Amino acid sequence: MNQAELADRLFPGVTRLPQDVLDSYPTRDLPEGALVTRFAPSPTGFMTIGGLYATQISERMAHQSGGVFYLRIEDTDRKREVEGSMEDIIRSLGYVGISMDEGLTVSGEEVGIYGPYRQSERASLYHVFIKDLIRRGLAYPCFCDADEVQAIRDKQKAAQLTPGYYGDWAVHRHWTPSQALVELEKGKPFVIRLKSPGLPDRRIKYHDLIKGEIEMPENEQDIVIMKSDGIPTYHFAHAVDDTLMGTTHIIRGDEWLASIPVHIQLFEILGFRRPEYGHLAPIMKMDGASKRKFSKRKDRDATAIYYQKEGYPSKAIAEYFMTLINSNYEEWRMNHSEAPYTDFTIDVNKLNVSGALFDMNKLNDISKDVISRYSADEVYAQASAWAASFDEELAARLSANRDYASAIFNIGRVSEKPRKDISKWSEVNDLYAYFYDEFFNRSVEAGYESLPGEISLELAQQIIREYEQSLDLGDDHDTWFGKVKAIGDQLGFAKDAKAYKKNPEAYPGHVGDVAMVVRVALSGRTMTPDLYDMMHVMGESRVRDRLKRYSTRS
Template sequence: MDYTKLADLLLPSIDKTPEYYSNLYPERNLKQGAMVTRYAPSPTGFQHLGGVFAALISERVAHQSEGIFYFRVEDTDKKREVVGAIEDSITTLRDFGIFFDEGMVDSNSEKGAYGPYKQSDRMEIYHAFVKDLIKKGLAYPCFCTEEELNATREIQQEQKINTGYHGKWAIHRNATFDEITDNLAKGKPFVIRLKSPGDPNKRVICNDLIKGDISMPENDQDIVLLKTNGLPTYHLAHAVDDHLMRTTHVIRGEEWFSSLPIHLQLFEMLGFTAPKYAHIPTIMKMDGTSKRKLSKRKDPEIRVDYYKTEGYPLISVTEYLVNLVNSNFQEWRSANVDEPCTNFNIILENMSKSGALFDILKLNDMSKDIIAAMSAGTVYDLYLAWAKENDTATSDILTKHEDYAKQIFNIERENEKPRKDFVKWLDVKEHIEYFFDDFYKNSISAGTNFPEQITMEDVKIILRDYIAIYNHCDDADTWFSRVKELSEKLGYAKNGRVYKKNPELYKGLISDVATVIRVALTNRTQTQDLYEVMQVMGEKRVIERLSQDFL
């Protein structure tokens, strides 16, 4: 058969060659060892944790090697495309501190010299490479209908043989030129298939940077390269794009691992050097005593918007994901408290081969540490930004009382061991609302929380006598001495040991007196350090609250 004639017949408008595009997109001028990686989502839905996980790894290994990380959109499945999905991906990457050097900036614009970075804008490029394969006798048109393919699959299943379009089942593989022209004249739709030279009885060694060397059967399927509408399949498009964009490492989910023999074969038949592959283990979670894959249907934590709504600082989620990549991250973090997590070098070979286990409690612990290490100003800014989206009443109060709010957030923050009250921004309100008079008054009107063992008559006595000795200028030691002295004067034991010895001699403990003062000021039995709380509230507010009639 004259394959050049066939190629011109099937793709008559394509006049550029693979050599043209290879010259148009030359090898990148990077230092030896620099990686070129990509994040290439399909805009068929909004971002989830698995996508962020893959993008994070790809970005880090590229930039720590002084290489290039780019953002490509694989939008050839137009029927399932979701409006806004591209912008959602870009925004999500930015929110998680993942920045690309090249690629789509929004749905209609891009940056970089190796574009277009949207596959739907690269049709002529794919067609040029397919036309070249046809000219070499390595690809051909297939006119099978969906019904015919389904019927073939049923027969294969009945005979318990490998399903698919291969061997004797590839009925159009050896069609003559006349047979092809006859089908074209009849207007039959067709796909272009790869003429696979593979033998499933032979093995190919697939090297994976995470899983290691794995032996798999060669691919013998005549995979589809171009669909009936001329759009490329993932197999073809990713191979051409990764070659022309000079990708050195493809980091993707392990659901693609079984396709590796196909892709290695395709790279070879196209005359490309295959990139190195790293297939990321699936993020798992415990379900009872067994592990299972995080589910979009069952698990809200797989959704990116879950973390935003709950108010997790996204740096907390990012650091947790880095910890899932390499378990020695926490050891590094302990030794490098003040360094950004981007200074931690990710090593693909050190990833777990069995799957990363997602643990929300571990994330919470890490998030507590991260928020505790922030300055009061940073906490204020981040919480305010979250509140503006999720709690406008609180954001209005924070904006109106900025200096006061920052003082509140600074309580026990500059200590050697900062207090760890906050896991996420959703937690903050309950810890700070009593500082603000309207919240406090509403709480008091609903009922007070004085200790049950202290009578209201004794509550009044404690507060009256404490107001008499209160001095806002006292330092912490002097303040505590005054409380201790007052407690003993009113008949409260100075410590538990003394009280246990002769409980009938005392009304209670010094801690009971402190609790009465705490409840009068906050209507809480537990708060941050009481002395610091009073210092932030200020003398006027403290006296006003202590002077109320709580009956």
């Protein structure tokens, strides 16, 4: 028996040759310089914030170059697969606004002609290339079970040698096809291993897109390229898939850096042009005074679903990622305030080599800025959509009176410097609940105690009674505030904060405190949108009812 006969015995149903497969995947017709990138997760857990960050880099690289970005699911490790994780991954990409040109959709359908886009459905393709390697004597069946492999490692450890299946330690590497046939006839399980041409004293060099020039030992291990169930390992599958799908650039976590010698060797042995790799350091977070990696086990904010549940707009997440990708993005944004973030061209050479620091406070600031630029209708639509999934009370409140809710959201939104009080949709219910009588009636009493300075309840009620007498919602802003100042003068308040600070013993407060008392009476809070606008949204009946309630409380 020769190598070709062994290959036929191992893969009797495989009749195609590698070139047949390569010819069935057309070369992509793209402009010069266009990149083809991908996100290729394993469905073994839920989408992390670091995964989204890396994926946005890949998506931007492809689309800013006029290229293609696609999603491939690398589900070759069925034992570790987590139910629902694939759907979570796809929904998370959509949540952040990362658009795929090809790949799987939430419904399970595929878009694109380079599929299947699940590795578990591509086994027949991999078998073509594995059979060819066996035919050429570059791969072989290995019949060692787990105990035998462990015994080899134990002997190597005792001899203080590099552990693994290689060289003279690779028992079946040296078998003839006839010897292998004997085991096959017995029905003994086997895996397929690559016959590595690597030597321990040789090194490889390659240029990493992010880390620069890298030098590493060559791979000498006879790695498994197909498991006993006929499914290839990730290492082998990705080399075939990235070639057939025309991938040009790969951004992935630097935990894969150690695999570079294996991957370069696979591309060389298969005769494929390898893509360019960039290895990204993990996103870091502050833990007290020190930095550390996110932990999916103990950090709620490590997963993408956390940000969805909190209600961060997708645009805010994307904008924040851009500041992590390239530090000069913030300067660009200041000079291009109205442009979409996709107009910015990212530079992979400027990525943070040591790991970007995820700053939640900065995310909140960016999110406030993003939401401040939305129209009231956009705020209503996004808040309602979020509430429909995560806050039934808010959803009911918003849907009960859209016009009233939109008017609330519109306060302070039409000025050159719009208010920035919302950083995420989960804050909306608490921020604006006092506009609604049901909430106000059950919770306002505690807020009534928030009086400025040394103002007593009696004086506050006197202010409100005077205010009730002068109130006319038909007044323009200047007229209205003139009346507030007149009440302050009448009750001995300073005309402004400066005068009060100069001689605080002479006044019960200043005119701003008079307005604050009115604010507290109407909302139970000291922090609200513009008081004049707030009253006009509430309407005269509601305003007068609340003023009366305050002025008569005991």
